[in-house]
Amino acid sequence: MAATTALVLRGLSMEYVRGKPVLRGIDLEVGTEGLTAIIGPSGTGKSTLIRCINRLVDPTAGEILFHGQDLARLRGEALRHARRRIGMVFQEYNLVERLSVMENVLSGRLGYVSPWKAWMRKYPQEDIDRAFELLEIVGLAAFPNQRADSLSGGQRQRVGIARAVMQRPQLLLADEPTSSLDPKTSVEIMELMRDIGRRQSIPVMVNMHDVELARRFADRIVGMSGGAIVFDGPPGDLADDHLKGIYGGEGWLQ
């Protein structure tokens, strides 16, 4: 496997209901850095694609080669170890609401600490230092002990990003990270995702609805329609014709 490729998807298919594929044999290669935006209409399988990669959803067929290892075949402990290397950011943040910001950020290390130490909140000092550092980076240094449910949407997503990066992942996935946020906060969150990807030099894959936001922040855009990839290229190459192909119709482009 070439050192410039982090992730290779081969013939990835997924059907929730037999005979109704959501993903139709996706082939995709993702490099070791850069932000890849996956755009496409609702229900086209963007979210399923992202969730297949860390196996929150099990693909029906195909290979997910992550640094040469096929994640599609993993089970049990091997799967958990693979998940530790992939950070994920969610549309609705998915923070543990009743826990503090710090507990949520440190939960990114749960793949590495024993149940007893996790229960007693005994994390290695190095993790704790890193958690404070990350809170600084995402701009929440003032709130480590605040409960997650007392934060605003933008703040929660920052915690979500810090939690994912806390894993020291080799790949950062984000499933519609800005869809529940206002436009200004969306831009800030996308900036943060891009900068963190660059800083950690890891590839970032983001599902999004907002084509303009994708154009602005992505190094590469993958357009999906009907469970297949219909466009793949740099943002500059994405023309109105492609958008018609991805979303259908053209009235909305005016």
Place this chain on the structure above:
Amino acid sequence: MSTRGARAAFPASWWTRAGWVLLAAYVVYAGARLDFTWERFLVGLDNGARFIDRMFPPVIVQPDSLANGLVESLQIALLASFLGIVISLPVGLLASRNLMPVWATWPARIVIALCRSFHPVIVAILFVKAVGFGAMAGILALMVASVGFIGKLFAEAIEEISLKQVEAVRATGASFMNVITYGVLPQVFTRFIGFATYQLDSNLRNSTMVGIVGAGGIGGTLFSAFQRFDYDFVAAILLSIIAMIMVGEVLAGWVRGVFLEKGKVDGD
């Protein structure tokens, strides 16, 4: 179309009316069969007045027996609550259908259903036969009741949690136990404390009763005082039980306060 015609907003339901008539008829019939009559009630009032008259003033005839009984009841309640809570945690978790496979939920649900099928007094009778007279039988009986109650409510609480939070913790590569500790328990912790303190309260009440069938506690003292017609002592025991229940309520409230305070993240 008629403008004055009486259009019923709520159409009459003859089935409902028939149901009410049947219910009323059955109440009358059952009352007659069981000799549930006004005359007997009036005669009873007389007896009741004599009974209450003999209860006052309350006298503590056997202070030792009263004190021992109360202390034993308290201990039965505390031990049964503690053991019951410890056991109901895994049982409730196993019974939650959103986290566990069917082969785990079925046995756990059967255990819970069995624990809940009988009144604590009936369970106490069984345990008295098994382990003999005394507090041990009472503790076991109330423990069974606690497992049934807390296990069921705990399982239901877990079934209502947000799976998004669980999914996020799973996505970090956390082990199953860590998913439980971080993704599940924080979501049900406050409710669990509520169930546990309620059960403690309820065990305290029931621990005063299992003694009647010989399973230890103040109930035994009460029962023998009744049998000796020591009604003034009975009154004293009843008043002490009321006092103990009130203390228990305060205790349960305190426990709730401590844990829920600790469960909260303190602000700066």
